[in-house]
Amino acid sequence: MTLELFPLEHSDEPEAIGPGSFVLRGFALPYVDEILPAVAALERCSGFRNMITPGGFTMSVAMTNCGQFGWTTDRRGYRYTQIDPDTGQPWPLMPIAFMRLAQAAASAAGFADFVADACLLNRYLPGSRLSLHQDKNERDFAAPIVSVSLGMPAVFLFGGLDRTDKPARIPLMHGDVVVWGGVDRLRYHGVMPLKEKPHSLLGSQRLNLTFRKAD
Numbered sequence: 001m002t003l004e005l006f007p008l009e010h011s012d013e014p015e016a017i018g019p020g021s022f023v024l025r026g027f028a029l030p031y032v033d034e035i036l037p038a039v040a041a042l043e044r045c046s047g048f049r050n051m052i053t054p055g056g057f058t059m060s061v062a063m064t065n066c067g068q069f070g071w072t073t074d075r076r077g078y079r080y081t082q083i084d085p086d087t088g089q090p091w092p093l094m095p096i097a098f099m100r101l102a103q104a105a106a107s108a109a110g111f112a113d114f115v116a117d118a119c120l121l122n123r124y125l126p127g128s129r130l131s132l133h134q135d136k137n138e139r140d141f142a143a144p145i146v147s148v149s150l151g152m153p154a155v156f157l158f159g160g161l162d163r164t165d166k167p168a169r170i171p172l173m174h175g176d177v178v179v180w181g182g183v184d185r186l187r188y189h190g191v192m193p194l195k196e197k198p199h200s201l202l203g204s205q206r207l208n209l210t211f212r213k214a215d
């Protein structure tokens with residue numbers, strides 16, 4: 001008889017959720033002590049804000065960015081900008097720890113040499129949700145998406161290439177990283193309304209860092 005020393009979700013092996021999609025359980029944990037102060041510093045320059053969709057709705061997720069390019073939305077549409085429209089200044093620099101984490105996670109999922117030029121930070125409070133969408137404002141889809149979960153748990157919806165494909169429900173915990181690219185780069189995805197399950201470090205919020213190559 002073999003002894004299961006760790007439950008499956010604590011395995012070091014990437015968990016495939018598609019041909020080019022992987023969940024890396026706990027991958028970001030060694031980076032948390034560097035990430036949290038870096039988030040606190042960058043949000044003092046470019047604060048979290050609830051952006052407006054082109055359709056006129058205020059997003060329930062509060063967002064900010066760091067890196068050369070930042071993703072924004074307003075009545076004029078979705079786009080990347082080099083200037084934070086709230087401050088008129090460039091987005092804060094991407095902290096080195098962010099770069100290292102994004103590159104290491106991409107590489108662990110089989111995408112070598114990923115250099116993110118954009119990091120979108122998403123702050124979810126209880127009830128916040130993100131409806132099914134594709135990440136498709138980037139210039140080319142050769143680079144993967146690296147998405148880091150911190151704080152409260154969430155249910156990630158991972159759909160197909162067609163909006164009507166029934167999404168898988170993937171529980172994501174503090175420290176988990178999802179990477180999708182290649183044939184899966186344009187898979188629909190979203191996040192179910194967040195339940196209140198306070199986290200020891202982050203309290204009643206979930207922080208998501210989404211790394212992309214925008215340019």
Ligand SMILES: O=C(O)CCC(=O)C(=O)O
Nearest residue numbers: 120122135147191208210
């Ligand atoms: O919060 C998440 O896990 C997903 C975020 C996302 O899909 C996005 O920012 O485009």
Ligand SMILES: [Fe+2]
Nearest residue numbers: 133134135189
């Ligand atoms: Fe997304």
